[in-house]
Amino acid sequence: MRLEELWEQLEARLATWGRTHSPWAVHFNSGSCNGCDIEILATITPRYDLERFGVKIQGSPRHADILVCTGPVTRQARERLLRIYEQMPSPKFVLAVGTCAISGGVFQGCYNVVGRVDAVIPVDMYVPGCPPRPEAIIDGILKLLEKAQAEGVAT
Amino acid sequence: MQAVIALLIFPGGLCVLLLGLAYEWLDRKLMAQMQNRVGPRWYQPVADLVKLLAKQETMPNGVNPLLFIGLPLVGLASVLTAALYVPLVGLAPSYSFRGDLIVTIYLLGLLTFCMSLAGSNTLDRFSLMGALRALTQLFSYEVPFLLALLGPALAAGSWQIAEISAYAETHWLILTQPLGFVVALIGLMGKLELSPFDAPEAETEIVAGALTEYSGRGLALFHLSRDVALVVGLTLVAAFYLGGMANPLWFFGKTLLLLLVVSGLQALFARLRIDQTVGLWWRYGMLLVLLQWLLMIVWR
Numbered sequence A: 001m002r003l004e005e006l007w008e009q010l011e012a013r014l015a016t017w018g019r020t021h022s023p024w025a026v027h028f029n030s031g032s033c034n035g036c037d038i039e040i041l042a043t044i045t046p047r048y049d050l051e052r053f054g055v056k057i058q059g060s061p062r063h064a065d066i067l068v069c070t071g072p073v074t075r076q077a078r079e080r081l082l083r084i085y086e087q088m089p090s091p092k093f094v095l096a097v098g099t100c101a102i103s104g105g106v107f108q109g110c111y112n113v114v115g116r117v118d119a120v121i122p123v124d125m126y127v128p129g130c131p132p133r134p135e136a137i138i139d140g141i142l143k144l145l146e147k148a149q150a151e152g153v154a155t
Numbered sequence B: 001m002q003a004v005i006a007l008l009i010f011p012g013g014l015c016v017l018l019l020g021l022a023y024e025w026l027d028r029k030l031m032a033q034m035q036n037r038v039g040p041r042w043y044q045p046v047a048d049l050v051k052l053l054a055k056q057e058t059m060p061n062g063v064n065p066l067l068f069i070g071l072p073l074v075g076l077a078s079v080l081t082a083a084l085y086v087p088l089v090g091l092a093p094s095y096s097f098r099g100d101l102i103v104t105i106y107l108l109g110l111l112t113f114c115m116s117l118a119g120s121n122t123l124d125r126f127s128l129m130g131a132l133r134a135l136t137q138l139f140s141y142e143v144p145f146l147l148a149l150l151g152p153a154l155a156a157g158s159w160q161i162a163e164i165s166a167y168a169e170t171h172w173l174i175l176t177q178p179l180g181f182v183v184a185l186i187g188l189m190g191k192l193e194l195s196p197f198d199a200p201e202a203e204t205e206i207v208a209g210a211l212t213e214y215s216g217r218g219l220a221l222f223h224l225s226r227d228v229a230l231v232v233g234l235t236l237v238a239a240f241y242l243g244g245m246a247n248p249l250w251f252f253g254k255t256l257l258l259l260l261v262v263s264g265l266q267a268l269f270a271r272l273r274i275d276q277t278v279g280l281w282w283r284y285g286m287l288l289v290l291l292q293w294l295l296m297i298v299w300r
């Protein structure tokens, strides 16, 4: 019995270590003005080199751990955002990048906009800015990993 | 007992897996250095593997569950079997029989085949497209690659990997068959779907190719088999063209040199379109190998 517990604990620790050291991201634009997306692209250039932290941008949501969301959620994109979120295997995290993703920003109250990202899917970390600098995005990802580490990823 | 150890721990099994992960890291690190980046940490492939293994595996609707679960296993098993027939780290192959060169190449091809089947098993159009491209590419590089590896076999007068590498110990075939060496090395890149030939998994066009629907364990196993295939392929080319079996350190140096060339080529070239890939292999690759064979026959 004791041995089993120990084994389970070890397993959980190993899994948490793996998750926090190899976050693969998928990027989705749910209605952003493209400013935030350009910053995200700048973040994955050699100058900032996200591979240092094990981050890899993946094409398929099925391979990703982190959903990087930009912009407010428009009525059209809502369905797609939900679908992409559902397609990701758990444990999964959501990073909301930019003021619009946090609060709706300048698009707040528009007839075609649902609103901020966390009105549609749960968000784990917010990166403010219009648009946020690549450094801020990297900081957001690292904070997210710290949070995941602290939680031991209960999901 | 000895057979079990050879099968599971050294030089087969565990040792190949670890070697595969190490080579993947080296490849990524070298690429990063060439692109002026810092690159991944040394345990990155292990972390990726652990994470994928611990992740949820979703089985999409409309797939055949048996194939969905079985194909990654068959793929990994086939490359691990192939590893037993090649002189890993410069030691004599654990198993050897007449004609094992053909079996090894077949087993390496089986991995690509498994990936394509896995892609066409799902209803997703991206994986279907990726599977189609992977098969198209298989038919283009396979023949030149095979002929390039048969060149040393012809020179040694044997189709047994152990005998060919023993022959290559005294004859550096890269000097007598330079064209064959070039085609074999680039064919290896095609086989592993590395950068200029990565149209089957072009993430800007078809999401992630044949493996789009895979998550968790299946993906981890496919990644692992790709790494093992890299090790097996590099070992084969190094043993055939760069002076056969040698002491492990020296042999290691040779495969690392090959890896350096491969990652350099990856960093240098942009992705080829699928029709360009096919054209390249049938127009130039094939021609080069045939020229090599002609030279060999005339030389004799």
Ligand code: SF4
Binding pocket: A031, A032, A033, A034, A035, A036, A070, A071, A072, A097, A098, A099, A100, A101, A105, A106, A129, A130, A131
């Ligand atoms: S936060 Fe600024 S840059 Fe980003 S989507 Fe909104 S308006 Fe555009």
